[in-house]
Amino acid sequence: MSIYSKYSNLLPIDCTPTKIGRRARLPLTIAGLLLTAQAQAFLPTPASLVTTGELALNTPDDNSASKSQSNEPTLVAYTEPNNTIKPSIGSNIAETSATSNHQSISSSNAQQLLASWRAQAKTKNLAKHITWRRLLYFFDDQKNLIGKKKDSSIVDDATFYLNKNGQQDSAAELDALLVALADEMATTPDNSNASNSASNRATKNSVQNSVLCRFPARVQWLTDTLNIDKSGLQVDCPELNDWMQKLAPEQLSIMFAQEYLDNPISAFAHTLLRIDSKASVADPSQIHHAVALNYTVGGDSTDNFLVYAIKSMSGGYDNLIEIDSYPEKLAKYLQEDERDAWTYQLALTPAEVQQIMLHVWETKDLKLPYYFTTDNCASEILRLIDVVRPQQHLLSRLPYAVIPSDVVQLLNSENLLASTNYTPADSTLRQAQLNKVKEQREQLGYHNNATQTLNEIKSAQLNPTSSIAADGQTLLPRRIAVADNNPIDRHPLQLGFIGLGQRGDNNYIDLGVRAGYHDTLDRPSGFPQFFDLEGAAATLRLYDNDNDKANQPSSVVLQNVTLVRGRSFNPVNSAKKGKTWGASIEATRVNDGSQQDGSDHLVGSLGYETGWSWAFGTPSAGTGEIPPQLCYTFLAGTAQAGRGINKGYRVGAGVNAGCRYQINNQLRAQAELQLPYWYHGSSDESNARGHYWQPISSLGLQYDIDKKQALRINANYEWQDRIDAKEDIQLSYRRYF
Template sequence: MPKRLLLCVLLAACAPLHAAPAPSLQALDALANDPYWIALGHYETGKLGGWRSYVDDSGFFLAEHGDSDPSAELSATLHALYQPAEAGDSHPQCVFPARTRWLREQLQLDDLPQPSCTEYQRWFDDIQPHRAVLIFPAAYLNSPSSMFGHTLLRIDQADVDANGTALLSYALNFGAYIEGMDNSMLYAWKGLMGGYPGLFSLVSYRAKLAEYSRLENRDLWEYQLNLTPAETARMIEHVWELKQVRFDYFFFDENCSFRLLELLEIARPGVALTAQFPLTAIPTDTVRAVKQAGMVERIDYRPSREKELLARASQLDETEQDWVLALADDSNLLQDNAFRGLALERRALIQDAAYRLVRYHATGAERDSVQAQRSFELLQAINRNPPGELSVARPELPENGHQSRTWQLGAGSRGDRSFAEYGLRMAYHDLNDNLAGFPLGAQIEILQFKLRQYEGNHWQLERLDLATIRSLTPRNRLLQPLSWQVAGGLERVPGTHEQRELVSHINGGAGGTWQLGDDTLAYAMATARLEHNSDFAAFIAPAAGFNSGLIWNNALGNLSVEAKGDYFLQGEVRRSLALNQQWEVTDNLGLRLSATRQFSQLQTPENELLLTLRWYHY
């Protein structure tokens, strides 16, 4: 962008300009504070007053202090639009088509020069924007950047429905630009602290679809928006202004979802979306906001490759699933007499499941000629004996789940002491929360604190969790996923002299989860823990342990029973038994009963009983 504007600056210095209009200062001031001009500059109210732009790229502004002065930027833009047309593609009208159109309409600028914006026009004609679809790839716990889900826009041409060419549409995405190979911990830290620049990009929707539903095995939800062709075009012309323009990228607020809401405000002036997210912009919350603004007219569901495989496998008994595993390992068994002795329609289902299993295991891996040949032979068998149409049950809409921030008010007792507990969790969901819109066995909690007020007005910080993440995906005959957990922060643990010490810790574990019924999971994990505890001689005390339990989604809500233990190298043994039952009063209101018994070599066992009202409210 700066290179394209360089010619503009030179022309401004060396060539006479057309006569720019001289609107009154009052008119200019009104335009500079118009919500649409504020949106075009991505301005927000500064912490100490005034304005600041989310854009962190000086090439986006024509005025010296345009990033903090909408009025100066408007005056500079108005002046620049009258530069000689000979500048061609570098003319400010070509670089800023959305600003140009809006100022022309507001000030009736009928005498503007007419530069030839060949590059922009070719780009716009290639996209042919007619309709926009908001795409939500569902949460994927095994990727730090995707654990909350993601949003992007698909830009459709006018004939996309008639010709069935949605895969040929463009995907408009905003994401962190990462150079090199940062590990997951560094990626998460830099994402939290704004260490990556964020950029808009337009890529093939087919490529994005493959990335999300195939490479990461994520469900996709497609929300067709009711934007008119004119509104969609207005949004895309502003996207041109943002090409290669950098924003700071933050996982929780200035992220993919927040940036797309800004674009929708450009498309439909007057709709208020970003103002609803002053602190965090969780993708499901932003989808809900778009829907509540009346901008969604249809919702389509694309299941992941894993969902399709499991749906096909659910039609098979154990013996038939054994055949699936065998054929996925050796396609020569297609000619085995025992296999050919099965009924034709059962063979069709088995072959199809085996093919899907082979393709599932090939996801993200380098091409293997043996595997490719096996896949081809299974596909040939499917073509000779096609199965019935696959039907995948559509899950609850993700935006129908509870809201992300949780306020907690509880009353309980520990031993012979009563207390009140006050809590706040910034995001997002735990194993006992209201289940609608979430998978059973998934937990993502970020920035949670709990403060207790004991009898005698004695206040105490009970815990401060930076992050607690669990992925309890059940194993089955065909797929054997690893369950895992990681957590870190501050918490109270049994200490000497019958006191409870506040310790810092980080812990994690891995193991397996098994489905005991449609609504029940059992899990068992080996764990490891590092703890800083003033009761221990060592600055950092390591421990090995276990974590096992049961989750049951029942008529009231979610019940969990959990046993865990930590065996420290210095001799301390800490174990606990816990039971939690949540009553889902409404989608955004829950009542939770928690009972815990804790054992430690440092003090006598203690019982705790707690009743908590949980309000899910952004």
């Protein structure tokens, strides 16, 4: 709604007496007053009026033949000593010539204001101001991000700019906005003829193209920075007003949905913004008064998984900003995906909340490339906060990849999280019931006449318990203890390690790095139970060789490069649905066992596993956690290719079985037996085998020194008579960063 301020100031009239007869004084004085008032209307506004804040108000000529047909007020802008804009209302009943004179005065004022704004903008160097450039999607403080250049905006949509060179020149775009503001200050829509449809259409189009309606966040920042009063802008923005009224933003929170390996696109967790209205701020359980702002990939559902993953990683898809009902979005994570959720209220002021939402308005329809690791749901939240908190440079603190849990930890370290709330998934609530019933049966003994069987408790259809009320509108009070999966508590995702080991008769040193994420021996706090996902890892091995011995490995070898390796455990005796499975894509060093006294070779390896897992032990009291011990069995298939192995390839199938044991909060152990049967194809070489078993047993033990340090022991033994160095044992120091 337009805001009008009424002022009534008269033009100063300077009357100097002269030596004239008394009889002539009265008519001459009256004529002088009329002429002075009329002449004043045709003169440009003196600079003194601009600087001293005097109002120039036109006085209509009652004898004019051309009159305005409306008594609607007309806005005339004037300035005060601090250069802020104030509106004034004058009569619209004036001759055509008087109206023209009125507009020329407004135009003159606007030019004076524009000159003043330009001078201030130049003095403050606003064109290079980090907030201004962030509003335009310039990433000056970002390094090593795919597809981003410091000298241009990533937005190539011409409608996002007022100046044709705005994408490359933030100064030109700033000046274009100043000019547009000055023009809008000097122009008042003509409402004198309401029946004129052409005039109405022009006025409507003018409103729609107003910079205040198109770029409210930019205007807000610029008017605040230059101390410009926007009340001089007589523009109503119905679409923007309706949008803001519908969202009614009072408070923003981050909702974190934990990692979900059964959907690889969600394997690294997800974050979205919860927009609270006054009603949901007053009572957070009234989630139907909240809205979800979700930044995601606008992928093509007809693409297969491999194409989808490649395009998501490489910017082959556009981003998609979704604004949905918060209860519906929350239900998807809690009920469909069975993912616990953590909600963190952001410590932002009401003005910062409003500015973020105005910026969302002006960017919500942009088609920007989506990058899975750098421009994703988590990076967008940091970018929005950076717009209102430029001094904290949040996005630049995560230069290589932006992971949702890293964002939560960063905001926590910067004291930007005001409160925390845990919402358990439906399966977590059922697991809590299952734990309680099992505990009672262990204490009292099993009864065949129990009112609920374990299968009934685990069934979502037979036991529809949820954190959301049946009406889908309200969040119910939490009935179980908080789980140990708050991402704030987890170890840093990056890892570096150094290991001392012995393989056969050869001593070695391993140097390794892992970009992310977590394996089953890592410290479990802050992660979903039994979470196992590693990516972008590499190990370099340095051997202390004895050159007098045959078949010695090279002094320096690349031991392993892992693109991705992970396992999803959904125990069949728990309340979680889903299968137990695993997959890996890596290059690793192997001895294929087909040739006598063969040596190690680096091969590309692709593996997939599917099977079953079982949980056992005593879970944490009062929680919906699964018992901490785990055993599993997989049916596995693997394909490997490399120049050093027989025929250059081999395929294998077999069984992988193991157990993971949580000894205490700081110590865990895992044992596994792999029974692959390898096939190379037929061979004419008498000493080469085309197929064979190659069992491998392994043991791992990790002790956590603290959240960022650990010691690990790994031991492997290959049950293969043609391999000389069968055993491999290593002690490593691991540092998370």
